Amino acid sequence: MAKKETKTNAVRILERNKITFEMMTYECDEFIDGIHIADKLGIPHEIVYKTIVTVGKSKGYYVFVLPIEKEIDFKKAAKSVGEKSLEMLPLKDLTPLTGYVRGGCTSIGMKKQFPTVIDRSAFELPHIIVSGGKLGLQLKLSPHDLANVVRAEFADVIFT
Numbered sequence: 001m002a003k004k005e006t007k008t009n010a011v012r013i014l015e016r017n018k019i020t021f022e023m024m025t026y027e028c029d030e031f032i033d034g035i036h037i038a039d040k041l042g043i044p045h046e047i048v049y050k051t052i053v054t055v056g057k058s059k060g061y062y063v064f065v066l067p068i069e070k071e072i073d074f075k076k077a078a079k080s081v082g083e084k085s086l087e088m089l090p091l092k093d094l095t096p097l098t099g100y101v102r103g104g105c106t107s108i109g110m111k112k113q114f115p116t117v118i119d120r121s122a123f124e125l126p127h128i129i130v131s132g133g134k135l136g137l138q139l140k141l142s143p144h145d146l147a148n149v150v151r152a153e154f155a156d157v158i159f160t
Contacts, residue, residue, distance in 0.1 A: 008133030009099070009109030014141070017149050021141040024129065028136040031103035034068030037138065038129075045069050048129045048138075049122060051105045053098060053114075056083035061097065063107045065130060065146070066119040070158040080117050080155035106131040106139070107150045116152035118143055123154045 007015075014021050026040050038048040045068055052064045052072055062081045064072055078086045095101055098110040107116045107130070122128050122143035130146065132139040147154065 006134075008106075008137065010106045010131075010133035010139065011137075013109045013149060014139070014145075019141060019145045019149060021139050021145075023132060024138040024140060026136055026138070028103070031101075031135070033103075038068060041138065043129060047125060047127065049119070051107050051131060053089040053094060053105065054086040055089050056081065057085045058083060061089065061114045062086065063110070063114045063116040063150075063152075064119070064157055065107055065116065065122070065128075065152070066158050067121055070119070070121075072157055073159045076155070077117065077157040080153070080157055081115050100131075100133060101135065104131055104134040104137070106133050107146070107152065108139075109133060113151065116150045117155050117157055118147055118152045119158050120154050120156045121158070 024041055034048050034050045038045050048068045049065050050068050054062045064077055066072060074086050098105055125143055127140050128143045129138050129140045
């Protein structure tokens with residue numbers, strides 16, 4: 001019996017929604033950051049985005065998709081989702097909350113759909129690259145297709 005390629009929730013959701021995307025794989029046994037992934041795949045850093053999960057003062061959860069070389073501006077991010085303040089979700093809570101591991105976390109196909117914001121820098125790009133839902137998998141797709149499938153808004157959420 002032939003071994004079947006394991007699809008992630010993210011890949012299944014994109015296929016089900018007939019979204020055009022490209023899968024990019026790389027060897028990886030443990031977490032490496034987006035900059036190292038981009039370098040490994042020979043991709044310009046400007047189009048590679050990371051997924052950040054936060055918790056608000058109200059105890060609500062929020063997902064932010066931002067360029068790998070940038071840092072989230074918690075004040076801007078909180079304002080974009082109507083929270084007084086935000087902080088990073090503790091790493092120990094990431095997998096139980098999202099179903100994804102550090103380095104494989106994507107806004108597509110989490111256990112529950114949380115309010116999601118994609119940094120405005122992606123708005124004009126023809127495509128961006130995000131994690132595919134497991135270590136060693138990246139997905140290249142239109143930022144607008146990503147926004148549609150995860151019901152995201154675009155907003156300025158990074159330090160400039």
